[in-house]
Amino acid sequence: MLGYLVLLRANRAIDASLELAADAVGDPSAELAANDLAFARGGELAAGIMRFHNALRELAGRRGIRNDVSRYEAIGMGLVEMASGAKGALLADYPENESSLRIEKFFSTLYLRYDERFVTSAPDLASMTRRLEWSGDSPALIDRDFGYEARAAAE
Incomplete structure (x- = not known):
């Protein structure tokens, strides 16, 4: 399984020259x-x-596994804001929403390919290859905001 996640600086021509001059x-x-x-x-x-x-x-x-070996199962791309005040934030409008390279799609695509390859196509190995889930009533998940949805078992 190969995933490739790329984050690039969202340098702007005018912002870059102004910040360079300000930092001098x-x-x-x-x-x-x-x-x-x-x-x-x-x-x-x-x-x-x-x-x-x-x-x-x-x-x-x-x-x-026999598909084009020079490809990745999932690739994600994002631009990171470099302007003062929002520095470090991910730009929400690039890549476009229709792009398969949106970061929001990266992990779900990678997990889907994993499931297709190691769980769905090899049911006899499911006990070893299935993804682990937290118990829905685990104290580790109570009143926690991780910034993402934890994978909890259905009750």
Whole structure:
């Protein structure tokens, strides 16, 4: 099982040059190279990011062990905000909602491929290969906000 999760800096041309000037450690006129930018001066997505997204999309979708060995079962991609005030936040609007590379789809796709390969197609091994679940009434899950939904057994 192979998953590939990619997070890139969402550097913007104008933001990058302003922050560099404000931080002024060295040359305040320094700018990021074109390949380090995710967004051009007008706010449009850089062509390199689009090409990278398209290349990753072609590498995703491996379904079985005999399927194309150069593919991954799941790939996720995200852009991380670099602007002051929101630094470190994941951009919600890229990749687009229809993209198979959305981070929200990454783990569910990886788990689905695992289940297809090791649980569904090998029922005799299910006791060893099934994913473990928490007991629904476990004290570890009471009044906890993990930022994600814990996998609890159906009651």
